[in-house]
Amino acid sequence: MKKFLLALSVFSGYAFSSMIGIDALGEEQVMGGTTSAAARGFAGNAKTGDAEGLSVVNPARLAFDAKVVFNLNFAMEMEDARKNGHHYSVSNLSMPSFNLSFPMGLFGAMGLSLWQHYSSSFNEESENKSIGSNVKLEYQGSVYEIVPAYAVRLPFLRSFSLGASAHVVMGNTSRNLTLGADASSVAKEDTWATRNYLVSDYVDGTWEIKDHPAYYTGALQYRGKMVSYFFSYTTGYTLENELEYTFRFSELDTLAASRSVREIDVPAMLATGINYRLAKRHNIMMDLTWRVWDEDIENIAGSWNMPEVTETQTDFMVSLGYQFDGSPLFYESFWNRINYRAGAWYRNWYVKDVFEVGGSLGGGFPLGRKGTTIDIALQGGKRFADTKSEWEETFIGLRIGLTGIASWGQTR
């Protein structure tokens, strides 16, 4: 367990996120953050195949897989935030998820995912004497989920499968705002005692679910010859963030810490998706997720003049995707064996008056004969914000996924 927590803390150092909603939950890594889904505009949760792997939105899909799939994902993103002629850029690197699925024939299939569901990451500093600023701001937060899943095809209706998953939540979050002194209003004879301390406004805490060990997803999948679709329902839950908040001159010289718990009611989510096979290896797909936020989210800590809460709105995402399946035959040419993907999405964030449009291109490139694939997705888009505190963001991203496919336990 210690090794696992250590690994988790290392992963949490690789969190990327938008600057939007950074005091609430941060950015949501939708659809499990897998590179293959990202390349299709986050569509394709209804797409079945031999080795599609685990979908945290649609665990029922797993039942149709025939091969063991291991999948590790990396993401890089550059963002440029703008408002009223000012702009600021950041870049980040993260590991949004890794997934393992293990089909067991008639006994169904099991899967396990480690998913960085929400993340907030920011580490910037500035010292600008002309405007008297001396500031360093760090955010580091991840809501991690361990998602065990199980799916099985129905005994007599073999085109249908049922799946369920539990989402065990853990993680931590911190904000450190370090400020230098502005002694410009101090009388000359008193400046000797201003000391130029760096003062830190520091808060950190941990995540868990209130009163339950996990929240749950149930899904129904249909696989037809041309059309596949799914419906899923994810239960609502209350995230609990235990926080310790203090002002400090150094780690050993602090004011008394105040401890608080912020509770975030995450509503239930409905998701559906369809995949239509146009011709032999051409697929178009569409996914929809829907979640109605009833309550605003208390911010991580509200000192200075920061707003106490982040206002919410109905959070939904419509995604459209296309995939050309590469040939599974190893003796085909390399270009024929590539999975070509493209997609676009519209997404209403959980943050009020923030929405996002984006597009992506990508592919799955086979490595050798043994079923290893490198997935790549190039993404770009814009997050629009019509609020006082959030800025619009233009972003480009590169995601890389490493997928291993094997036939363990399968007999010919």
Place this chain on the structure above:
Amino acid sequence: MKKKNFWLLSFFAAITLFLSACIFESDSDGLETWLSDRGMPSNYPVQVLSIENLKTSSARVVFDSSARSGNVDAIVGRRANLKHDLVLDFAFEEPEDTSFMNEFKASDSAAALLFLYWQQEFYKSKWIPSKTAPFSEELDVAVSWKFDNSSRSKFIDSIADISDSAWYEDLANWKPSGSADTVFKMKMKLGDTAVHIPMPSALIDDLKKLKKAARLQLRISFPTASREYRFWGSATDSHPYLAIYANVKSKVYFPPYPFRVAKLVKSEEECSDCFVLHGGGYDSLVVEIPPEPILDALSEFYGDEFPYEEKNDVRQMVIHAQLTMARDDSRGENELGWPIQVVANSYVDSAEMTYEDSVDARLRQKEAYAIFDTSLVEKSGHQNLVFHAGDSLTLQLTYGLRDFLNRAQDGRSMKFSMCLGLPYMQEKKIINGDYRTTVEDTLYTADGEPFYVAKNDTVSRYVGYFDYSRYDFSTTVENPMTLKLWLASKRGDE
């Protein structure tokens, strides 16, 4: 890859990088503007507030009369209504050559002398006024002792098992097995290394009863002394010893020496409700100031209620705090003639440290005196001194005020304590290192280590010895005080 494709890809890569560089570039004030839009500051303003006419709600002197180690500084005497006794703890076995003890036990002219070595480094120090030595004084000497005798050698081991702290505690209830008063002429002239005080015959009679091993706890007191005498303790090279002679005219003696020494301190102040502190005494003046005037002044300064209902408020971040009080040096006396530092301690519990399983322990934090107004120091001297020019005393109480404002919601008072510290030789210097020697010489550090200095060397002027002085702080606690705060202030609505 064909050459044409390579150049094409390179061209697109260069265009992409160029466009990325154009798009993903930050303004010089981009971060500050983003922070401002989110209600975050990019620095914290410092503001200064002076609160006058503060009066104490209580003040009391706490005198700690617990026994202390005299293993290094063996101080005995009486000065400024402060009296020091010494207790020397000897544990010794009969010498292997029993002929000496047999002679001693049978002798009618046996004697015992207590040898005490002067702290010559103090008396010879260049920084110490000449009036401290030489001297000569007729002294009453009160000697009392406990003598535990045993026929077993292992008795010595059992004494070693008694911890110092347990011994100090035991000394509070001193019940001697024998005592005697004598008279002794204490003389010291520069160059003298030691003094030897004859022990009374009753003690010698007890020593003659030595079986195999013994423990002797010997208490020395000078009840009529006019000064404190400074000797080296048992943990130094110049440790005391008891020279036991079979014949007072003989040069052969048996020299048990104490393995530890304790100082017993007693205040002889007659005024129980006075605010007198002693240099070198373990006493402190605990002062409380009611919270209302301070919090009211802060509320008025900020224009809203202080402290906020919310627990975290950056305005509790005290950058610097100092309290200025009245002072009257005529109500004190000192020996060495140098100004003496007043050391401030604050009661701090914000750190939430546990003490004896209590998380609510009131902990004392020594206030740092690391920053000061250099122009004021050069003009008027350090402001935390008594026995120097001026009529005010300013103590820095940053930790204490930070803690007080942090916890003021619970209604506590602002509480601090002060005690007299070491003498301060350069009251108008900001560093202690500007004495230039005029001749080559051997000087001594505070703990007695000699060191050689050449001509024109720069050395620190530092006195590591207490001035056994007294100071009446009645003027200080009875007059209004002024608190000055440097605050990390919350930025207003912008």
